[in-house]
Amino acid sequence: MKVLVIGGDGYCGWATALHLSKKGYDVGIIDSLVRRHWDMTLGVETLTPIAPIQQRIQRWQDLTGKSIDLFVGDITDYDFLIKSLHQFEPEAIVHFGEQRSAPFSMIDREHAVLTQVNNVVGTLNILYAMRQDFPDCHLVKLGTMGEYGTPNIDIEEGYITIEHNGRKDTLPYPKQPGSFYHLSKVHDSHNIHFACKIWGLRATDLNQGVVYGVLTEETGMDEMLINRLDYDGVFGTALNRFCIQAAVGHPLTVYGKGGQTRGFLDIRDTVRCVELAIANPADPGQFRVFNQFTEMFSVGDLAVMVKNAGTHLDIDVDIKHLDNPRVELEQHYFYAKNTCLLSLGLQPHYLSDSLIDSLLNFASKYKHRVDEKQILPKVSWRR
DSSP states (O other): OEEEEETTTSHHHHHHHHHHHHTTOEEEEEEOOHHHHHHHHHTOOOSSOOOOHHHHHHHHHHHHSOOOEEEESOTTSHHHHHHHHHHHOOSEEEEOOSOOOHHHHTSOHHHHHHHHIIIIIHHHHHHHHHHHHOTTOEEEEEEEGGGTOOOSSOBOSSEEEEEETTEEEEEEOOOOOOSHHHHHHHHHHHHHHHHHHHHOOEEEEEEEOEEEOOOOTTTTSOGGGOOOOOOSTTTOOHHHHHHHHHHTTOOEEEETTSOOEEEEEEHHHHHHHHHHHHHSOOOTTOEEEEEEOSEEEEHHHHHHHHHHHHHHTTOOOOEEEEOOSSOSOSSOOOOBOOHHHHHTTOOOOOOOHHHHHHHHHHHHHTGGGOOGGGTSOOOOTTO
16 A cells, blocks of 8 residues: 655654564655754753655665655645655555644744744645545544543543433534644634535544653664654653653652643554555545554653662653643543444553653663753743
8 A cells, every 4th residue: 555654754754664664664754844944943852863855765675675765745735745745655544744743823813823833735736636536545544532632531542422401412522632733633624524424535533642662663764764753842752752751860850740641652553544544545435543652641640750770770850840831630530432443443552661661761862962951841821
């Protein structure tokens, strides 16, 4: 099967592209490389030194004999997108090509607009391209568990059955996004759902939790294939950020009370979930939603786990509670369903002391690249 990975130079996209290529899929990548540009404008670097995408792809071919096609451009440019699709002729499209940081979207008006235009327009262009020339293609879109917010009831997988005034219906689960980024993902979900309904397209929305880890079987094969790992206050995610902070002797930065609970998963499970969605496509006209996570933790619990792991490695780790730059509940009910991917055969990698140990050791290897001025949050939701 021919699979086009949009955003294939990014954290999840690169690992996914290599995984699918290793599994025998014919893989292409579309990427504007803007994520690297945002690092430059913010004055930050990934913890790991990542090679240019052309060199990464060439190294993959040298090691495995498998080629990956590359199309450099912006999917908000419809002419570029449709031309690339016709050159590659995908049977499935994996869409990672979005601005994925909540803090980035909350910097100011310009960043909020950039996020919404990039994400919503890019996805709309894909939907129109599918309708126009690729109606049988399966769209596998990366969503986020953040679309749901933190409701005081169980979170279902995309839909909820409601009885009201004696009548009953199954409806899209209510959304309570917490940033302009999360709002853009809600808009995506609505647009994809609508396109499936009116045009008979097929799509799977993967509402992903917070991803941790850096190494997959494929990205660990060679230094030039290594994945990015972000630790800064804009793009760094909780567990990765905590491990890097611990490695350089910086207190773990827990926002507020630390009771914020979310779904988490290993990046090795991210790539496997995408593979399962591709191998088991949605039906024509169907908009499926899979909650893509394996475990639930509070931010405070993660910090304690990293502190304990550090003790085993003779690393002295402190935890510091900061004033929360976000507007969010810091203690709340959170229970989400995640049965669909498990039923398709996902065998999760659960978070363990050994995994945290390996992350700490990995962070220690590259700690000389850390700029401690970039660790603390600089973006406030209330500005």
